[in-house]
């Protein structure tokens with residue numbers, strides 16, 4: 001048996017001091033989850049069900065109150081270099097160009113100027129932004145800014161990609177374009193594990209191998225569904241595929257009870 005990329009075992013996260021006289025919030029309740037290396041998993045669930053909290057635990061930013069959180073078989077003790085985390089509101093630095101934004105994490109890691117430049121231009125061109133390397137964020141559309149943020153997250157070449165509602169602020173048309181680019185980027189990088197949090201079920205089914213539905217707070221896993229759609233995926237065509245609609249409908253029935 002190979003070691004999973006991610007393993008949560010009986011994980012609970014309780015915010016507060018644990019003193020029953022004070023207010024404690026159980027954000028994640030006795031949750032177990034295993035994700036093999038190279039899988040693309042989407043997590044959906046109502047607002048406040050603990051999705052961001054799970055990503056924060058995996059990123060080593062907070063520790064579980066109970067249970068264990070492992071990466072490649074090792075207990076997560078703190079932030080790690082092999083994780084790329086794109087926060088729900090990760091803004092670009094306005095005074096850095098697109099290319100300089102992408103290079104941020106590489107500078108911190110002490111990569112030479114030449115290497116940084118090569119890596120960032122490669123990623124920008126994979127996201128069809130080669131002509132905009134020297135543009136400042138204010139000169140880019142929202143969709144382009146999101147693509148730069150993706151490039152910045154992936155520049156360090158992480159094994160595990162954590163993305164928290166990365167496309168939530170984009171209009172429908174732009175979102176479709178950015179989704180297509182993101183999925184081709186992942187499909188051309190075998191072995192990268194993705195945990196993608198979204199409130200958009202359609203997006204989850206279009207992109208992921210597996211969709212996890214969480215219950216309303218306290219968050220637990222309600223259902224775990226494999227998406228039986230082969231790759232490479234053409235996201236703008238897939239919406240009309242009967243297997244896609246069927247899968248989305250099946251998961252929707254699980255999700256809708258949690259949304260009220």
Ligand SMILES: Nc1ncnc2c1ncn2[C@@H]1O[C@H](COP(=O)(O)OP(=O)(O)O)[C@@H](O)[C@H]1O
Nearest residue numbers: 015025027046047048049050051052053054217
């Ligand atoms: N630092 C914190 N202190 C207290 N409660 C928190 C804190 N962070 C999150 N919570 C609470 O934990 C629950 C889960 O939050 P979160 O993981 O952000 O949910 P989601 O990302 O699914 O919307 C929410 O009820 C939220 O209010």
Ligand SMILES: [Mg+2]
Nearest residue numbers: 051052088164
């Ligand atoms: Mg959240």
